[in-house]
Structure formats: structure tokens, C-alpha cells
Amino acid sequence: MSDGYDGYDPHAYEPFAVAADLAVFTVRSGSLHVLLIRRGQEPYAGAWALPGGFVLPRESAETAARRELAEETGLADEVVAALHLEQLRTYSEPDRDPRMRIVSVAFTALVPDLPEPAPDGGGDAAHARWVPVADAGELAFDHAAILADARSRIGAKLEYTCLATAFCPPEFTLGELQAVYETVWSTPLDRPNFRRKVLATPGFVEAVPGAARLTGGRGKPAALYKAGPATALHPPLLRPEGHRR
Amino acid sequence: MSDGYDGYDPHAYEPFAVAADLAVFTVRSGSLHVLLIRRGQEPYAGAWALPGGFVLPRESAETAARRELAEETGLADEVVAALHLEQLRTYSEPDRDPRMRIVSVAFTALVPDLPEPAPDGGGDAAHARWVPVADAGELAFDHAAILADARSRIGAKLEYTCLATAFCPPEFTLGELQAVYETVWSTPLDRPNFRRKVLATPGFVEAVPGAARLTGGRGKPAALYKAGPATALHPPLLRPEGHRR
DNA sequence: ACAAAAGTGTTCTGCCTACACCCATGT
DNA sequence: ACATGGGTGTAGGCAGAACACTTTTGT
Numbered sequence: 332m333s334d335g336y337d338g339y340d341p342h343a344y345e346p347f348a349v350a351a352d353l354a355v356f357t358v359r360s361g362s363l364h365v366l367l368i369r370r371g372q373e374p375y376a377g378a379w380a381l382p383g384g385f386v387l388p389r390e391s392a393e394t395a396a397r398r399e400l401a402e403e404t405g406l407a408d409e410v411v412a413a414l415h416l417e418q419l420r421t422y423s424e425p426d427r428d429p430r431m432r433i434v435s436v437a438f439t440a441l442v443p444d445l446p447e448p449a450p451d452g453g454g455d456a457a458h459a460r461w462v463p464v465a466d467a468g469e470l471a472f473d474h475a476a477i478l479a480d481a482r483s484r485i486g487a488k489l490e491y492t493c494l495a496t497a498f499c500p501p502e503f504t505l506g507e508l509q510a511v512y513e514t515v516w517s518t519p520l521d522r523p524n525f526r527r528k529v530l531a532t533p534g535f536v537e538a539v540p541g542a543a544r545l546t547g548g549r550g551k552p553a554a555l556y557k558a559g560p561a562t563a564l565h566p567p568l569l570r571p572e573g574h575r576r
Numbered sequence: 577m578s579d580g581y582d583g584y585d586p587h588a589y590e591p592f593a594v595a596a597d598l599a600v601f602t603v604r605s606g607s608l609h610v611l612l613i614r615r616g617q618e619p620y621a622g623a624w625a626l627p628g629g630f631v632l633p634r635e636s637a638e639t640a641a642r643r644e645l646a647e648e649t650g651l652a653d654e655v656v657a658a659l660h661l662e663q664l665r666t667y668s669e670p671d672r673d674p675r676m677r678i679v680s681v682a683f684t685a686l687v688p689d690l691p692e693p694a695p696d697g698g699g700d701a702a703h704a705r706w707v708p709v710a711d712a713g714e715l716a717f718d719h720a721a722i723l724a725d726a727r728s729r730i731g732a733k734l735e736y737t738c739l740a741t742a743f744c745p746p747e748f749t750l751g752e753l754q755a756v757y758e759t760v761w762s763t764p765l766d767r768p769n770f771r772r773k774v775l776a777t778p779g780f781v782e783a784v785p786g787a788a789r790l791t792g793g794r795g796k797p798a799a800l801y802k803a804g805p806a807t808a809l810h811p812p813l814l815r816p817e818g819h820r821r
Numbered sequence: 822a823c824a825a826a827a828g829t830g831t832t833c834t835g836c837c838t839a840c841a842c843c844c845a846t847g848t
Numbered sequence: 849a850c851a852t853g854g855g856t857g858t859a860g861g862c863a864g865a866a867c868a869c870t871t872t873t874g875t
Contacts, residue, residue: 345633346591349668349679388590388677392668421666421681423594423637432633434594434679436666506854524838526855531836550853551845566814566836751827769865771828776863795826796872811863822875829870837862844855 350435351396352383352474354419354481355404358498358514359444362463365478367470368403369458374429375471381478382459383435392436393418400440404459415497416440419481427473439481441497486515491567493535496558502539504546504553505529516570528568534561595680596641597628597719599664599726600649603743603759604689607708610723612715613648614703619674620716626723627704628680637681638663645685649704660742661685662733664726672718684726686742731760736812738780741803747784749798750774751791761815773813779806 355366367379382403386395393416401411419437427433464482469475489495489512496503498511509525529535536556543552600611612624627648631640638661646656664682672678709727714720734740734757741748743756754770757763774780781801788797 347594347631349592349594386592386668386679389670391670392666392679418665420663421637423631423681425634425636434631434637434681436668436679504854521838521840522854523840523856528837545846546853549847549851551855553854567812569811569837749827766865766867767827768829768867773864790873791826794824794874796828798827814864816865824873824875826873827871829868831868832866834865835863838860840858842855842857844853846852846854848849848851 345432348431348433349386349392350383350433351386351392351399352381352435352437352477353396353400353416353440354381354437354478355400355440355442356464356481356485356498357442357444357461358511359461361510361514362465363482363514364461365464365467365481366404367460367462367467369460370471371458378469378471379462379467379474380471381437381474386436393438396436396438406445414440414442415494419477419484422473422477424473435477437477437481439484441485441494443498443500486570489515490569491564493532493558493561493564496536499558502542502544502555502557504544504555505536506546506553508536508556512568518571520571525568532561532564534559535564590677593676593678594631594637595628595678596631596637596644597626597680597682597722598641598645598661598685599626599682599723600645600685600687601709601726601730601743602687602689602706603756604706606755606759607710608727608759609706610709610712610726611649612705612707612712614705615716616703623714623716624707624712625716626682626719631681638683641681641683651690659685659687660739664722664729667718667722669718680722682722682726684729686730686739688743688745731815734760735814736809738777738803738806738809741781744803747787747789747800747802749789749791749800750781751798753781753801757813763816765816770813777806777809779804780809 353366357364357366366382368382370376370378370380382399384395384399384402386392390398396416397411397414400406400414401408416438417440419439421434421436423434425432427435464478467475467478470478485494495508495511495515499507505526506522508529509520509522512525513520537559539555539557542555544555545552598611602609602611611627613627615621615623615625627644629640629644629647631637635643641661642656642659645651645659646653661683662685664684666679666681668679670677672680709723712720712723715723730739740753740756740760744752750771751767753774754765754767757770758765782804784800784802787800789800790797
């Protein structure tokens with residue numbers, strides 16, 4: 332910070348509020364879904380919005396994001412605490428909220444398709460729903476832009492990180508993992524090559540010895556894997572169009 | 577934002593201040609430099625810090641970053657307006673500033689080695705200096721962490737974007753461009769392969785017909801190029817260690 | 822003549838693509 | 849038996865790594 336900081340009076344200006352908003356994604360029945368909240372009051376009453384809320388005086392933005400997520404979705408605290416949250420970007424246009432000056436730090440999170448879907452929780456969670464991103468349409472404030480940024484970020488992240496496993500349950504088949512990629516990228520992938528690529532990357536997935544699962548009833552039972560310790564994917568797993576001219 | 581936003585009183589809490597801080601890099605005499613400001617007052621009087629300052633009530637964080645950069649470095653307004661600014665991340669730990677709650681949106685910028693170095697400007701610019709990042713050491717507040725994040729970000733960005741040209745003057749040789757990569761990555765690169773890779777990427781650089789420059793006095797004069805319209809680099813130009821196991 | 826820097830050519834390796842093929846299970 | 853999904857093998861192509869070599873300048 333510059334010398335311009337010194338002598339600043341915190342109360343001289345109309346204060347800023349700082350918020351944390353979340354774009355929480357899951358893959359469910361073949362399409363990418365995002366967690367949205369139905370707004371109860373003006374402005375944008377009745378509109379859908381990303382979950383989020385104000386950063387409290389003794390919180391960091393990330394702590395606030397976790398707290399709001401737990402409050403609004405009824406997810407268990409341990410689940411929320413273990414969640415991989417990633418800062419997306421901060422939105423600070425002066426008129427992004429009609430009421431007052433709000434600077435919002437946006438986060439992205441990826442969760443598996445939860446057995447008890449979040450919206451069934453009590454309290455604030457009553458207005459939370461999983462919505463296919465394709466159907467999200469208009470959202471309150473600038474949340475449609477945040478959602479678009481988050482969407483494109485996770486598409487890119489799948490290329491060079493191991494984050495795709497965050498969309499899967501603790502144990503999953505390679506077919507399920509491939510479906511995550513295909514859903515997020517909206518592109519079919521070659522199964523043999525996908526398989527080799529994933530298994531050739533040390534620490535991406537680890538075999539669960541002896542375990543197998545019948546997928547969809549038909550077909551050969553698939554071996555089960557769990558997420559490995561690796562986070563980066565070298566060399567990357569590129570989208571089919573990614574390296575074509 | 578959630579329903580938690582409604583009924584919020586802007587004055588109910590100790591207000592937040594929002595700041596924009598900048599990590600401005602340049603390549604100069606074979607090493608990566610960052611623009612730092614010597615603080616005149618407490619806290620951290622006499623310490624080095626990243627340039628930056630408060631976001632004003634009607635500004636976005638990015639606008640504030642440009643304004644502060646112009647004020648503190650004496651760079652021409654056109655130069656600052658044309659600068660490629662990229663949002664790095666927002667730092668919001670409650671105690672990052674001992675005086676009050678300050679949430680800081682950090683930006684990164686890359687500039688060529690300026691003919692008239694920024695620090696020579698008048699006014700606030702008097703305390704600005706280019707410092708080799710290796711010599712930056714301890715900085716005020718959490719700026720050392722911001723600098724480290726910015727450093728690693730630009731290293732990664734060079735791999736898959738055309739940003740390296742931002743470090744070069746309007747016309748440059750491929751040797752100079754390669755020196756940028758080698759300086760930022762601290763790795764020697766193979767000249768023939770680098771050259772082919774850059775020229776094979778459409779829109780990365782464009783030849784300036786007929787022009788040539790003697791570099792260092794000795795050796796064959798090098799052809800000149802200017803930055804092309806491309807921004808992405810597909811496929812990426814990976815660091816030597818990047819895809820080795 | 823020699824050093825230094827630009828620029829060209831060539832070989833080798835390894836990954837990625839593609840597609841053909843076998844295996845196990847339910848109906 | 850056959851459909852369905854899991855899993856293995858293999859040939860071709862393309863890009864990058866490594867390095868030998870030529871060209872043009874200053875001393």
C-alpha cells in the first residue's frame with residue numbers, strides 16, 4: 332500500500348460492504364448444475380442468485396464463504412470445512428448492487444452429487460436448489476457474469492488439475508470420472524485413451540483393491556478408484572478442440 | 577447474494593476499507609524487477625511496499641489500481657490506460673493491516689524496461705524504485721505473500737499466453753523475447769526450438785519487414801518483430817521441468 | 822582469424838489419436 | 849444369444865528435445 336493509506340479516516344466515506352459469493356457446481360444426471368438461492372426480498376425478489384453473504388468484521392472472505400454455504404444449504408459443517416474452495420475473482424463495479432456499495436469476492440466449489448441434496452435442509456436452505464447451468468438464465472445482480480466466469484474457469488481447470496475427482500463420490504469408476512469431463516466440456520472423449528491418461532498420471536487416482544461396482548446394471552463391473560494426492564496434471568488433459576487449429 | 581443481505585445496515589459494523597495493490601514487473605538487465613514504494617509513515621515506516629491505495633466510492637478496483645499507479649509512478653496517463661492489468665487475488669485476512677480492516681484486491685501488470693524509469697517522476701513517485709524480486713526480502717503488511725503469488729502467476733502465464741511481449745519494447749528481437757522467458761523462469765531455453773515455437777504460433781509475433789538491430793554490438797543483426805493479436809498460446813510453451821517426471 | 826549472436830536443418834523420442842479387439846454381466 | 853459397458857493392444861502422426869551446422873557482424 333502506498334503513502335496514500337496514511338491518515339485515512341475509515342468513516343470519511345460511505346462505507347463499503349464486502350461480500351463472499353459462491354458458485355457451487357455438481358454433476359448430476361449428465362449435466363452440470365449450480366447451486367442457486369431464490370431471493371425473498373427486494374431487490375430482485377423472486378429471482379435466482381448465487382449463495383453468499385457479508386464478510387463479518389473478524390472473518391476472511393473464505394471463512395465467510397464457508398459459513399454462508401453451511402447456513403444456506405444445511406450441509407454438515409465437516410463437509411463444508413473440507414470443501415475445496417477456490418477464489419475466482421473480485422467484482423467491484425460501483426453499481427453492481429442498487430442499494431449500496433458492495434464489493435464481492437467470488438469463490439468456486441465442486442461437490443459430488445450429494446445423496447441428500449442440499450436443498451432439503453431446514454431454515455435458509457429452504458430456498459436452495461440445484462439448477463442446470465444451461466437453465467440458469469437471468470440471475471440477480473451481476474451473478475450471471477460471475478457464473479459464466481466460474482463455468483469457464485472450471486472447464487479450464489479440468490485440463491491441468493486433478494479437480495475432476497471433487498465431482499465424484501469417495502469411490503468412483505473411471506467411467507464416472509470420464510462422464511464428469513464429458514459433462515463439463517460437452518464433448519465425448521475416447522474411453523481407452525482417457526483411461527490410459529488418467530492411470531499414467533501418478534497420484535491422480537488410486538485403485539481400491541478388489542472393489543467393483545455394477546454401473547447401470549448392465550455390463551462388466553467396473554473397478555473402483557479414489558482420488559489420489561496429486562493436484563496438478565502434467566502433461567495436461569486437453570479438450571479435443573484445445574490443440575486443434 | 578443471499579437473503580442474508582437484506583436488512584443489512586451499512587453503518588452497523590466497523591466499516592471495511594477496500595484497497596487496490598499492484599505487483600508491476602519488468603525485465604531489466606537480466607533479472608525480474610518489481611516496482612516498490614518506500615513507506616514514509618507508520619506502520620512499517622521505511623519499509624518497502626507494493627504501490628496501491630484505496631478504492632474511492634465511485635471507482636472499481638481496477639480503475640483505482642490504474643489511478644494509483646499513475647499517481648505513484650508518474651507514468652503517462654496513456655501508458656497506464658493501455659496497460660494490461662490482471663486481477664491476481666483478493667487478500668482479506670482480518671489482521672493484515674494493523675490499523676483497520678482493509679480488504680485488498682491485488683493486480684499484476686507487466687511493463688517493458690522503461691526508457692525513463694518510473695521513479696524519476698515527481699511527487700509521490702519520488703519513493704518508487706525498481707527492485708530485483710530476489711532482493712525484495714521483507715515487505716510491509718502481507719505484501720511479500722502477494723508478491724510471491726504474483727511471481728508464480730506470471731511464470732505460469734508465460735506458458736499458455738502471449739503475455740511475454742508485454743515485457744518487450746514495441747519492436748523487439750526473438751533473442752530479447754527469449755531472454756524474457758529465461759529471466760522469468762530462471763531456465764535456459766534452446767534457441768532454435770524457441771524460435772520455431774514462437775513463429776509457428778499464429779498471431780504471437782509479427783515480423784517488421786526490413787528492420788534489424790545489432791544486439792550487444794557483436795553478432796549478426798537480428799530481425800525485429802512486434803506483438804501480434806493473439807493472446808492465448810496453443811499448444812503451450814512449457815517450462816523445461818513442466819512435463820518431465 | 823576469431824568470437825559472438827542470429828538463423829536453418831535433421832534426427833529421435835514420446836505422447837496422443839484412432840480404432841480394432843477381448844471380457845464380464847444382465848436380459 | 850446379444851446388448852451394454854469395462855478394459856487391452858497397436859499402428860500412425862505430429863510436436864518437442866537435442867544438437868550439428870551456416871551466416872553475419874565486431875574486434
